[in-house]
Amino acid sequence: MIISEKVKKALEDKKPIVALESTVLAHGLPYPENIKIFEKLENIVYENDCIPATIGILKGNIKIGLSKEEVIELINNNPIKVGTRELPYVMAMNKYAATTVSSTAYISSIVGINVFATGGIGGVHRGEWDVSQDIIELSKTNMIVVSSGCKSILDIDKTLEFLETFQVLVLGYRTDYFPIFYNGLSNKKIYRVDEVKQIPETFKKMREIKLNGSILVANPIPSNYIIPSEDTEQYIKIIEEELNQKQIKGKDVTPYMLRRLVELSNGKTLESNIILLENNVKLACEIAKNF
């Protein structure tokens, strides 16, 4: 495992660090926007007086704190999308791999990072049995994960039930309802916090009572970037048929759906995806600084 000099120094100096994943870059966003978004997100972290730590795997080596050159190298090498389970495999096989929420949270936690920002976590898919490793990981790993709830392509009710079953505390940041990615809010009630510092405080209470697990901070997308669910539902129907026809399953489902949504919405979902990522990174910085 390699930690960049910047991240190493930040860990030593106890500076606030925000972890970022590489799957959203390599598999969730189109090229070349993904490179620009990487730079933008890192800049937001620096502007907010924190240190970014983007995580990925280069030729079998876990890297914490990828540089722009390394992100480009990763994306150009057709990285496998890996959750926690696949980490030892890609390490032993010297492969390039992009980390998802589960593997990014796991890796971050073992080096002492406790805040991580992403777009939306994986959860319970609609239709065929398909549940993301993300939820299981969040039930074991001590991390604060900031996201805009879960992707609209999932089964929201089942995802929330699964989060409860696996004892993942979901806190709505200035919202009473669980957000659904770019579709705004669902009608599902969650626990609300209005002050940033209440989030690290809750996290510390978990540690005090020796409760392992993450807090999922649900941060709604800024309202002027909401895409009505009627629009995305229409696209999702089309995409689900394509998935069936092309027999796309498992870990390929999410990247395919996200890519097709961008195409079908003429880039609208991409714009909203970028906005919510930026918004989540900003909140993650505030949380990291309030420890």
Ligand code: PSU
């Ligand atoms: N959210 C996004 N784009 C993404 C993902 C989440 O806006 O690409 C990725 C994350 O890395 C998440 C993964 O952990 O999708 C979940 O994939 P799966 O459903 O196959 O577990």
Ligand code: MN
């Ligand atoms: Mn899956």
